[in-house]
Amino acid sequence: MKEMIITLTPTGMIPTKEDTPHIPISPNEIIDDVLRCCERGVTVVHLHAREVDGSPTWRPEEFETIITGIRKQQPDLIICATCSGRTYNQFEKRSAVLDLEGLAKPDMGSLTLSSINFNKQASVNEPKMIIALAEKMKEKGIKPELEVFDLGMINYAKYLIKKGLIQPPYCFSLIFGNIACAQANLLSVGLMINELPEHSYFCMGGVGDYQHKINALSVVNGSGVRVGLEDNVWFDSRRTRLAKNEDLLKRVLDIAEAMERTVMSPRKARDLFRLSMPEQGYGLMKQS
Numbered sequence: 005m006k007e008m009i010i011t012l013t014p015t016g017m018i019p020t021k022e023d024t025p026h027i028p029i030s031p032n033e034i035i036d037d038v039l040r041c042c043e044r045g046v047t048v049v050h051l052h053a054r055e056v057d058g059s060p061t062w063r064p065e066e067f068e069t070i071i072t073g074i075r076k077q078q079p080d081l082i083i084c085a086t087c088s089g090r091t092y093n094q095f096e097k098r099s100a101v102l103d104l105e106g107l108a109k110p111d112m113g114s115l116t117l118s119s120i121n122f123n124k125q126a127s128v129n130e131p132k133m134i135i136a137l138a139e140k141m142k143e144k145g146i147k148p149e150l151e152v153f154d155l156g157m158i159n160y161a162k163y164l165i166k167k168g169l170i171q172p173p174y175c176f177s178l179i180f181g182n183i184a185c186a187q188a189n190l191l192s193v194g195l196m197i198n199e200l201p202e203h204s205y206f207c208m209g210g211v212g213d214y215q216h217k218i219n220a221l222s223v224v225n226g227s228g229v230r231v232g233l234e235d236n237v238w239f240d241s242r243r244t245r246l247a248k249n250e251d252l253l254k255r256v257l258d259i260a261e262a263m264e265r266t267v268m269s270p271r272k273a274r275d276l277f278r279l280s281m282p283e284q285g286y287g288l289m290k291q292s
Contacts, residue, residue: 007268008260009228011048011177011207012041014249016234017060017090024237026248029054031066035073038081041253045267047228048082048207049074050114050149050177060090062097068108075107079282080270084112084149087137090127095136102144109286111279112175113141115148117157117164121184134160138169145287147277150176153185155192158199165201172203173277177230181214188214193221205276213241216255223259228268231256 014037019027028037031053038049053066071083085101092098102113115137119129141148148170150161164170178196181188186196188210200206209230210218222229231252239247239255260266274281278289 006265007272008223008226008265009047009205009207009268009273010045010253010256011050011084011209011228011230012038012046012249012253013050013209013230013232013234014038014041015052015054016232017052017086017088019233019237020058024233024246026246027233027237028249029058030056031069031073034070037249038074039077041249042078042081044250044253045257046081046253047268047270047273048084048112048149050084050086050230050232050234051110052086052088052234060092062092062100064100064104067101067110068104071104071108071110075282078270080274082111082270082273082277082279083286084114085110086114088114088116088127089129089133090122090125093128093133095133098133099137099140102140102146107286110146111274111277111286111288112147112149113137114151114177115141115170116151116153117160118154120153120182123183135164135167135169138164142169142171145290147175147279147288150174151179152176152196153179153182155186155195155199158196158201162201172201174201174204175277176200176204176206178206178208179211179230179235180208180218181211188218190221193218197225209235211235213238215252216241219256220259223256223263223265229256229260 205227207228207230208222215236
C-alpha cells in the first residue's frame with residue numbers, strides 16, 4: 005500500500021524537561037506540538053497527559069482539555085489515549101479516560117498485551133487487567149490500539165480475538181529495541197509481522213537509538229510508522245542533538261518521499277479502521 009499511517013507519540017510518560025526542553029508537558033504545549041506536526045502529516049496521535057509537576061496523570065479532565073483543544077483545529081485526526089499501567093495500575097485510573105464523551109471521546113485506547121520490564125521499572129499488565137480494559141473499550145465503542153513489545157503478545161491478541169473482545173480490523177503498534185523485549189533486527193521484525201492475524205494494520209516504532217532504523221524499515225515494509233519523543237529524545241545516534249517532534253516526523257516523511265509513499269489522511273484511516281467520521285461523533289462506527 006502506497007499510503008502509510010503516521011502515529012505521532014509526542015509526550016509519553018518518561019521524558020522530562022530536564023531530559024529535553026522540547027518535550028511537550030502542559031496541555032497547551034501538547035496541543036500546539038500536535039497541531040504543528042499535523043501541518044506536515046499525521047494520521048493518529050497517541051496521547052499521554054501530565055500533571056503540573058510533569059509526572060504522568062490518569063485524570064480524565066487533563067485528557068479532555070488536550071483532546072478538545074486538538075479537535076477544535078483538527079477534527080478528523082484519530083486520537084488514541086493511553087491506558088498504560090506503567091506508573092499507576094488501578095483499573096479505575098487506567099480506564100478513566102475511556103469514560104470521556106462528545107468532543108473529548110478518544111477514538112482508540114492503548115492496550116498493552118502483557119507485562120514488560122523497562123530499564124528501570126516494570127509495566128504490569130495482568131491478564132484480568134487486559135481483559136477488563138478490552139471489555140470496557142468494547143462497551144464504550146473505543147478501538148484498542150494493540151501495543152506489542154514481543155512475539156507472545158501477538159499470540160495473546162489472538163486469544164482476545166477468540167474470546168470476541170476485539171474486532172477486525174486490528175490496529176497494532178509494534179515496538180522494538182526495549183532492553184527486555186523484541187530487539188531491533190530484521191529477524192524480530194519479520195517474525196512479528198508474520199504472526200499478525202489477518203485484517204491487521206501495524207505501525208512500527210523503535211526505542212531510543214533504534215527509532216530511526218525501525219522507522220526506516222516501517223516505511224519500506226509496514227502499514228505505517230510510530231514516531232515521537234515518547235520513544236526517543238535524540239535526533240542522532242551520537243546524541244549530539246536533542247530532537248523536536250517535528251524533526252523526527254520530517255525525517256520519516258523524507259524517507260517516505262524517497263520511497264514514493266504518502267501519508268494516509270485521518271479520514272481514510274477512519275474508514276479503514278471502522279471509526280466514525282467526526283460529523284457522526286467519535287469512536288467506533290455505530291452498528292446499523
